[in-house]
Amino acid sequence: MARLILSSFVLLAVTQLALALDASPLGNYARVCSQIARIVAPSPVYYPGSPNFQWLSSHWSGSSSQLSACVVEPRSASDVSKILAQHEPHLPGGHTANPGFSSTKGVHISLNSLRSxxxxxxxxxxxxxxxxxxxxxxxxxxxxxxxxxxxxxxxxxxxxxxxxxxxxxxxxxxxxxxxxxxxxxxxxxxxxxxxxxxxxxxxxxxxxxxxxxxxxxxxxxxxxxxxxGPVWGGMITYVGDEPIAAARAATAKFANGVSDPKASIINSFILSQGTPLVVLQLYYDGPRPPAGIFKDFLDIPAAATDVSTRSYISFVQSVPVNASYGVRGYFEAIPVTKYTPKFLDLVSNTLASTSAEFANTSYLSTSVAIEPFLPTIYSHNTTPSAYPFDRSKVFQPCNLAMSWTNPAEDKIFEQGIKKVRDTLYAGLIEEGQTETRTAPLYSNNAIWDTSxxxxxxxxxxxxxxxxxxxxxxxxxxxxxxxxxxx
Missing domain, CATH: 3.30.465.10 (Uridine Diphospho-n-acetylenolpyruvylglucosamine Reductase; domain 3)
Structure with a gap:
């Protein structure tokens, strides 16, 4: 039975929506590749060894990649339709960087050419x-x-x-x-x-x-x-116990006190090969923020800073997320009712303990991205949507990530990221945020075995x-x- 896997490179994607088609259980991948090539000609089909094959089948997260038999690159919706009609009812899909969600050992179908x-x-x-x-x-x-x-x-x-x-x-x-x-x-x-x-x-x-x-x-x-128009913002990096403690306090104050809808942050608390640091992204939708709105962050001594008035695309490209392209990694989503100082302290303390746990492994980093939003963000919608399934209350997204390099250690780090997740959940529940266990979970960040x-x-x-x-x-x-x- 042929099978298709629809995939999307979500958080830190380097390419685009993609599909994959597995050949039959008999493993006759070459036959399926040839069949697809005839159906969608002149759309190209690439094979291992080709630079185009390598690019189109690769993933930002190396743990998501598999060696496909070939990659086909349809150039229109009509091509995609031909493939579905030809192989229906044997089509599936997938998404994010989760293993098996966006890659295949069969035929990978990339939507890279759909670029209008x-x-x-x-x-x-x-x-x-x-x-x-x-x-x-x-x-x-x-x-x-x-x-x-x-x-x-x-x-x-x-x-x-x-x-x-x-x-x-x-x-x-x-x-x-x-x-x-x-x-x-x-x-x-x-x-x-x-x-x-x-x-x-x-x-x-x-x-x-x-x-x-x-x-x-x-x-x-x-x-x-x-x-x-022009926006104000960029990236600030903090290193050292005092700056990181100050960043935690400033993050809690911002999350619970700033109501200007043009202001936003992502504050990532990171343990990178044993070194704790904070990577902060500040954003204001205008050439200058109101006086004082980001003062607590700007007053903290920084190891590096890149904050300025710039174009929107310059701002988006100011954080070099692709520098970690190809490493192995997992994500997990944790919905948070309120970013409290106690929870942010727990984040730092939990990260500090992970380094010793993964001694003698290829461990690279653990990060927790704090993403506060206003409680009104769901009110802008005028029609119903499948996500979130409950708009009556906003849960702040919080993205947990872990990275390493050795494929033989995937199971170790699956257990590791779930242990960190459970520790953070327990802390939220202990301080009364009990709804976090049943809150809508953001699928773009959720780990693969989520219900x-x-x-x-x-x-x-x-x-x-x-x-x-x-x-x-x-x-x-x-x-x-x-x-x-x-």
Missing amino acids: IRYDRFSKTVEFGTGVIWDDVYAALEPYGVSVVGGRNTGVGVGGFTLGGGYSWKTNQLGLTIDTVTAFELVKPNGDVVTVTERSDPKLFFALKGSQNNFGIVTKITLKTFPQ FTRIYGSNLPVLKTLKAQVDPSNVMGLAGGFKIPI
């Missing part, structure tokens, strides 16, 4: 193919003085980021990325290519906003645009009904990822 970007001045929207990264979208829109609610770091793919929800530097002002979508071009599991909008198919439009790859393959996305009930929650019944209608053969259910059961 078109800005419509009349409707103030931008339509782009899911082969682009957010940097491409920002660069294309900059001459028009507009931007979108998109990814926060360089190299992030648009597809999986959007379909999972999308937290942006503009989320305090405008909501999640899915709250600004006006249309999806979707290749359904039966091969039909359709444009899905709130008017044309409100149920499917709802489902695509947060359910990842469960309903087919999205090949284009249309977003609202918003005026964009789908934590992803879809109370939306699951309606999603299951729609899934049975759109994909009665459960084609996408053969995929990796957080699947909606029928």
Whole structure:
């Protein structure tokens, strides 16, 4: 049985939405590669040893990569449709950097060539193919003085980021990325290519906003645009006990005291090969922040700083996340009700203990990204969405990450990241944040064995009904990822 895996390079992606097609259990990969090549010609098919094969099948997280039999690069939604129609009902999907979610030992289908970007001045929207990264979208829109609610770091793919929800530097002002979508071009599991909008198919439009790859393959996305001028911000690095303690205090104060929707931060507490440090990203959606709003951070002695008034794309590209391309790594999501000083102290103390635990391994780092948002971010949405399944209360995203280099140690670090996660959960519950155990979990960060009930929650019944209608053969259910059961 052939099988397809829809994948998206989410947080720190270096390419784009992708698919993979496994050959039959008999392992006749060469036959399937040839068959695909005939179906989609002249779209190219690449094999191991080709530079294009290496690039298109690689992942930001090395632990997500597998050696495929070949990579096919369809150049249109029609090509994708031909593949689905030819191999239906043997198609699945996947997402994020989780092992097996976005790679295959069979035939990998990359959407890299779907790179069109078109800005419509009349409707103030931008339509782009899911082969682009957010940097491409920002660069294309900059001459028009507009931007979108998109990814926060360089190299992030648009597809999986959007379909999972999308937290942006503009989320305090405008909501999640899915709250600004006006249309999806979707290749359904039966091969039909359709444009899905709130008017044309409100149920499917709802489902695509947060359910990842469960309903087919999205090949284009249309977003609202918003005026964009120069912004202020950049990266600051703190090293040493006193600066890090001051950064914890400033982070708690900012998270619980700053209400200006133009202001935002990501503060990553990191243990890197035994050295604790903090990497802070400051953002203000304007050329200068109000006096004092970031003063506590700016007063801390910094090991390095890169904060200035700059273009939006310059700001997004100011943090060199791709410097760690190719290392092995896992992510985990932890929803937080409130970033308290006690919790931030626990983060630092927990990170400090991990170095000794992984002595004599290829351990590189553990990080916890603190991402405070305003309690009003879900109010910007005017139509329902699959994520989050409960908009009555905002849980702050908190992303845990761990990295290493030796493939033989993957299981060690799976256990390690879960141990850190459980320690942080226990601390939140101890201080009364008991809802964190049942809160909506952000699928773009969640580790692979998370229960789908934590992803879809109370939306699951309606999603299951729609899934049975759109994909009665459960084609996408053969995929990796957080699947909606029928």
